[in-house]
Amino acid sequence: MTDPHLIPLIRQAREASLRAYIPYSGYPVGALLRAADGTLFTGCNVENAAYPATICAERTALVKAVSEGYRTFDLLIVYTPNGGSPCGVCRQMLYEFAPGLRVLLVDDREAIVYDGALTDLLPRGFGPTSLPDNHPLGEDGNRTVDTTEKRRSDGRR
Numbered sequence: 001m002t003d004p005h006l007i008p009l010i011r012q013a014r015e016a017s018l019r020a021y022i023p024y025s026g027y028p029v030g031a032l033l034r035a036a037d038g039t040l041f042t043g044c045n046v047e048n049a050a051y052p053a054t055i056c057a058e059r060t061a062l063v064k065a066v067s068e069g070y071r072t073f074d075l076l077i078v079y080t081p082n083g084g085s086p087c088g089v090c091r092q093m094l095y096e097f098a099p100g101l102r103v104l105l106v107d108d109r110e111a112i113v114y115d116g117a118l119t120d121l122l123p124r125g126f127g128p129t130s131l132p133d134n135h136p137l138g139e140d141g142n143r144t145v146d147t148t149e150k151r152r153s154d155g156r157r
């Protein structure tokens, strides 16, 4: 039984897939990313005739959110017709901001086929703290430091 609070969020992820630009794969993906304050961002996959230029729904939602000033997230819902899983690039991009992210994968029955942690999808991920000059993490496991400001205060470029 799906948590009733999740149902409208699952619908939004699915609705986002209706805007997918998928002339090559025909595989619609919709994502909903929830910021820590509850703000919701959706994304769809946008393909390109130069195939590698394609962007996935998950990263579309993420870059929308980050470009609007949001950097902490607690939930990602990904809709695909068959409950497909995020690609490695998306897992890596999400790990940068939200290693503690909960990920739900849903299919065209709007059934949850996976409910787990990003760290299970990307074990031993490489993140901000993996670098020698690491950055502190917030209590929720999300990155909280504005690296631009930090570099400036350190006197580095």
Ligand SMILES: [Zn+2]
Binding pocket: 056, 057, 058, 059, 086, 087, 088, 089, 090, 091
């Ligand atoms: Zn992806």
